[in-house]
Amino acid sequence: MVEENSSTNETEAAYASVAERVIQPSLVKCEVHVPMSCFLDDANEIHLSGTGVIVYHSQSMGLVAIDKNTVVVSACDIMLSFAAFPIVIPGEVVFLDHVHNLTLVAYDPSALGPNGYSAVHAAELFPEPLLRRGDSVSLVRLSRTMQTISRKVNVINPYVSVYTEPNYRPRYRAINMEVIELDDDFGSTINGVLTDERGRVQALWGIFSNLSNKASHLDQITYGIPIYAISRVLEKIDYGANGPFRVINGVRRSLPLMRILEVELHPTLLSEARSFGLSDTWIQALFKKDSIRRQALKVTGCFAGSSAEKLLEQGDTLLAINKEPVTCFCDIEDACQALNNGDGKLCVTIFRQGTEKELLVGTDMRDGNGTTHAINWCGCTVQYPHSSVRALGFLPDEGHGVYVTCCLRGSAADRYGLDAFQWIVEINGKATPNLDAFIEVTKGLEHEGFVRVRTVKLNGKDQVLTLKQDLHYWPTVDLRFDPETAMWRRKVIKGLDFGSM
Known part of the structure; x- marks a missing residue:
């Protein structure tokens, strides 16, 4: 004993x-x-x-x-x-x-x-009460030798609005979310959890990508992600969700769908909103709703192809949703989640160029699968444009389903100038509006044959170039995720030693 x-x-x-x-x-x-x-x-x-x-x-x-x-x-x-x-x-x-x-x-x-x-056991999640300015938390992480390391820190701002600049390289960037800022700088490569004195997790300490147009390398920043974001998803997974099925450890499970307003927003101070002509009535209503943030949300852009694209404009100030004042991103998330059994539209009150308007704005559904279909062709990878591409607000009219997301150095695409971050809209004069059409066109191309490719760049400018296909080193390959087996499948569409399949 x-x-x-x-x-x-x-x-x-x-x-x-x-x-x-x-x-x-x-x-x-x-x-x-x-x-x-x-x-x-x-x-x-x-x-x-x-x-x-x-x-x-x-x-x-x-x-x-x-x-x-x-x-x-x-x-x-x-x-x-x-x-x-x-x-x-x-x-x-x-x-x-x-x-x-x-x-x-x-x-x-x-x-x-x-x-x-x-x-091993699951951490106790502690989503409420929310962290406040001055609260003491512990940042806990693992070292390279798997030792637990912790440090006591204080919260200096639990309502920081994440803003990362749109850039020439549209990689995933966080938007429309509030994060937690601490009083100590731990560098841009440290992640872990924020806990209270009893070890209950209040936030995830995460890394955010921040590649600006001025930087030639990937920059990163770190913030705390409130744990309620995880709690909501876990609850839907545990009790059953309305989303697509997939196999996890041999068991079919339904994963949640996320209904969102595909609009990029940024907070503006109420004092600034007043200077743009917002009435005192609305200033008082927003201040009464949230006297801590003292802000309104302004539209900085709409996602291309979204339900809100034709209705909301850059510079619009969101005042209310379904007659309820909105002052933070959580208000919009809650309003969207309440639409799960409705028609998917929000009654949005906005302030635009000195006047107030009410609009019925549609929302969009996203699953948690991410990109599930891509094609390797001539050393480049094409896919449907992901959310950060659509956040730039442009999709080519000729067809936007074949977006070049990557081009490997030394490949046929690289040697002949087919760069990443553009759309392929035609191959040898044949339209390629989506990946299935792209497969049909490219599987008929021969080894070492010259191919005329028409592309459209992110700025809307088109280009025509010619490349020489090399099926020996760079075969055409179809990559698909199969939710029934939870496996990625690689199928050679055409290669020098394989022929058509």
């Missing part, structure tokens, strides 16, 4: 705080490897790693939450190392939250074995 107490005391002494000891069995190191043929959505790193937290752990399924900057796409290999038990097992991406910069990674609990299963 004395030896057992001594061992327990030594174990507790190894941790700097109660929070560190409590959260340690829930921390996971995620090692992510993205094949070069699967650089979808402008993923540009082969290897990434970071600290995730277990948010669900049962005999049938385990789920790890981590920022989307670390796990960008579902077409990747993920290995999970657990802080509580020395084992490495594979994981698979099951949900990509494009709104909150989050990814959920599933693992098979049976792979841990009996001892590993009992050593």
Whole structure:
């Protein structure tokens, strides 16, 4: 009995705080490897790693939450190392939250074995009450040697509006979300969790991509992501959702759909809104709704192809939704989620050029699968344009279903100037409005044959170029995700040694 107490005391002494000891069995190191043929959505790193937290752990399924900057796409290999038990097992991406910069990674609990299963447990999520300015929290993460590291910090602003500039390279960037800012700078490569003194998770400390037009390299920033964003998704997965089915550890599960207003918004101070002519009545109504933020939301752009594109304009100020004043992004999220059983339209009150207007604005549905279909052709990867491309507000009229998201160095596409970040709208004079049409056209092209390609760039300018196809080193390959097997399938459409398939 004395030896057992001594061992327990030594174990507790190894941790700097109660929070560190409590959260340690829930921390996971995620090692992510993205094949070069699967650089979808402008993923540009082969290897990434970071600290995730277990948010669900049962005999049938385990789920790890981590920022989307670390796990960008579902077409990747993920290995999970657990802080509580020395084992490495594979994981698979099951949900990509494009709104909150989050990814959920599933693992098979049976792979841990009996001892590993009992050593690991899900973190206790503590979404309410929300963090306030001055609150003390612990930032806990894993070191390279899988040691738990924590530091006490204070919240200086729990309502920071994330803003990352649109850039020449439309990679995923977080918009329309509020994050948590701390009083200490931990660098741009540290991720983990924010907990209270009892080890309950209040936020995920995540990395955000911030590639501006002025930077030639990928810049990053770190903020806290409120844990309620994860709690909402977990509740829908646990109790059943209305979204598409997919297989997780051999079990068919329904994953949630996200209804969103595909408009990029940015907060503006009420004092600035008053200077643009907003009435005192609305100023008082918005101030009464939220006396802390003291802001209104202004439209900076609409997603191309969205339901709101033809209705809302840049510079519009959102005043109310369904007659209720809106002052933050959560107000809009709540209004969208309340439409799940309705017609999908919001009654939006806006202020535009000195006048107030009421509009019926449609919303759009997104699943958490991300990009599930792509084609490798001549060394470039084409796909349907992802959300960050559509956020630029332009899609070519000739057809926008074949977007070049990546071009590998030394490939046939690279040698002849077929760059990434543009659309292929014609091949040898034949229209390619979508990926299926693109397959039909390209499978008839011969090895070492010259191909005339018409493209449209992000700025709307078109270009015609000629390239020489090389099917020996760069075969045409179809990549598709199969939700029934939870596997990516690679099918050679045409190659020098394979012929047509």
